[in-house]
Amino acid sequence: MKLLCWEGYESDSILGEFSRQHQIQSTAQTLLSDTATAHSLLNGGHEHWDVLNINNPWVRDFLCQHQLIQTLDRDRFSHTLDNLLPEFDRLAHWAYNDAGDIVGVCQRFGAFNFVVNTDRIDQSSAEDQGFDLANDRNRRFGILRYDDFNLFHICIGAGLNPLAELDHHALDLFSTTAHDWFARARIVSDDHLLLNRALASGEIDFYISGGVYTVSESRLAGHNNLRAVTPARGSIDGHGAIVFAEITSVLKHANTAAHAADFLEFITRPEISVRIATSANTLNPVAQMADPAVFRKFTRQQLDAIQWDTLSEDISRCEMYRVPPDHTELHSRLKAARDSAVT
DSSP states (O other): OEEEESTTTTSIIIIIHHHHHHTOOOEEEEOSOHHHHHHHHHTTGGGGOSEEEEETHHIIIIIGGGTOBOOOOHHHHGGGGSSOOGGGTTTGGGGBOTTSOBOOEEEEEEEEEEEEETTTSOHHHHHHHGGGGGGOTTOOEEEEOOHHHHHHHHHHHTTOOTTSOOOHHHHHHHHHHHHHHHHHOSEEESOHHHHHHHHHHTSOSEEEEEEHHHHHHHHHTTOTTEEEEOOSOBTBTBBOOEEEEEEEEEBOSTTOOTTHHHHHHHHTSHHHHHHHHTOTTOOOOBGGGGSHHHHTTSOHHHHHHTTGGGHHHHHHTOEEOOOOTTHHHHHHHHHHHHHHHHO
16 A cells, blocks of 8 residues: 655554554655645556545645545544544535545644744734734744745735735735745755754744644653744734645545555544654644543643644634635745745
């Protein structure tokens, strides 16, 4: 079986354990871009993979539209959408296609915006200023190179709504903001551990395009002054933040591995849900934490690391991560701004 996923699911305690139980050989590759992955699958890459773990809009609103996702047996999988955290209620519909069929299981989720060193910027000020922090020329910041999220965050920093169609003036404003941010960023990297080290050392005050998913391991290691921040307001119908939900699905092709659906059932078991939530480098809330058998496995330190105390409030401030109408144009302009800053 072949798995394409965000970091965590490929670990020996998850994919390795599944492979040993079923006595099969499995391989995995991690991804850093939903867009690049989805388009690669569309262009024939789906035949090389059996199971896909990707962020919410790319399953229902893209891959399902191109008939690349298998529907799941409702009798077998409906229970995976029961007894989820109340914070996940408005996110669970991403596991269904337009016809109401189940097309994936939900697990990791969370607000994903920016991360601060609270010794440099207090949380209240960060929430109030939101992404306008990056427009302050006295601030030292980094950018975690997650293109799909960078698009949203630059739009919000420019006062634009990425989920609305943007005219030429708005697109030019996006470009101007993107060029400015990439030119002034102290660090631009796709390595969240590098950004966390720079934040902890005081090299930067905050980094853009991060959240509990990226900073929790540093918090667990004792850096409680590093904190994911969800802005209080912004340009997306009043919201200045976004929330993601990962969906794990079975890809549809002639040779899909027989055990692909078994893997989806496997990862929703209480003991495996805990391993996924607490996997190395990506400690993160999972929707299954509503189950006492899952929740009681978390230590006080782990709950503090994932900022459990503010989870409900943070999610309530967020707009759902979706594919912007002008995604292709925004992505092209983002790449131009980033490349310009490098040269």
